[in-house]
Amino acid sequence: MTKSKIKVLSALIVLGGLLTFSACDENNNFVPLFTVEDDKKLGEQVSGEIAADPATYPILDRAEYADAYAYLDGMVNEILNNGDVAYRDEFVWAVNIIHGDETLNAFATPGGYIYVYTGLIKYLDEADDLAGVLGHEIAHADLRHTSRNLQKQYGVQILLSILLGQDAGQLTQIAGQIAGTVAGLSFSREFEAEADDRAVEYNAKTKYACDGVKNFFQKLEDEGAAGGTPEFLSTHPSPVTRVADITAKASEIGCDTSLSGDTGYETFKTNLPI
Known part of the structure; x- marks a missing residue:
């Protein structure tokens, strides 16, 4: 041999x-057998792939839209500083705004890279609604849902390549695959429910309504968006089910569901491209 x-x-x-x-x-x-360091490496590579594809992901320039980013960074940091984010200090937690007014979407990659579309920001009525969605995406990253999915899909190959010292090439290949599908990334119902619950817990320790994440789904339901539901919701629990579950979670922990009255949200939206 x-x-x-x-x-x-x-x-x-x-x-x-x-x-x-x-x-x-x-x-x-x-x-997860995929390590936190692997999460960080993979997230960095996925972020690079996204940045290199402005046709698919037209990310707003931070210098040109400094006021909008300052507002969004402040919101993200308040959520991150709630004390319950396990990888608060390990992950980068970088947020980017993608110009796409017809897209009601947000997503997070491993390592804490968060992306939110202008369409979603403009669709949401209150700062609390966006804080809820961001809490949900932060939860996906912090709970390492993508890595856990990868373990199920590529577990043997990834671990074998790591053991043989070939993880860099494997991670690069996977990063490209993730970057090509991340905007339409779907998680299991279990993972979505877990992220919804964690968003409520996160925002319970902020100035925002703890159940703000439900308002997105409530608006979709109220507007009868069944035929136009965003693609990334197609395999998720129905909006009405998620509203009920989020409401139940807020009731269970007894958190504040009153709106923050953040008047800066409208100004934030006007600072985005038309």
Whole structure:
């Protein structure tokens, strides 16, 4: 047997052990085998892929739209500083605005890169609504939902490449795949419910209404948007179900659901391109 075959066989044996003993903890909770450092590397590469494709992702320039970014950064930082974000200091938590007035979407990549479309910002009526959506996206990153999806889809290949010291090329390949589909990224109902709940918990410790995330789904329902529901909601629980679940979560923890009265939100929207 050649040395290379022995190396691969050894890696597979180690990998088998990892999959057997590390996929769940003693309470049978799922444990990501993809490391936090891998999250950070992958997020950086995905961010680079997105920045290199302005035709698909026309990101607003920070210097030109400094006032808009200052407002959004302030909102994101207030949510991040609630004390419950596990990777507050490890991830970059960089937020970008994508010019797309017809797109009601926001998404987050591994490592804390957050993207929000102008269409969603302009669609939402209150600062609390946007804070709720941002809390939801922060939760996806902090709960490492993309990495957990990757483990299910690519787990063996990723771990084997890492064990063989080939993770950089593998991560680059996956980063390109994620960047090509991230705007339409969908998570399981379990992950969406988890992110909704965490958004309520996050915003309970801010000036924003803790249940603000439900207002997006309520507006979609009120406007009868079933035929025009954003693509990224197509596999999610229905808006009415999510409103009920978010309302129940807010009631469960007894948090403040009154609007913040943030008058700067309208000015923020006027600072965006028409």
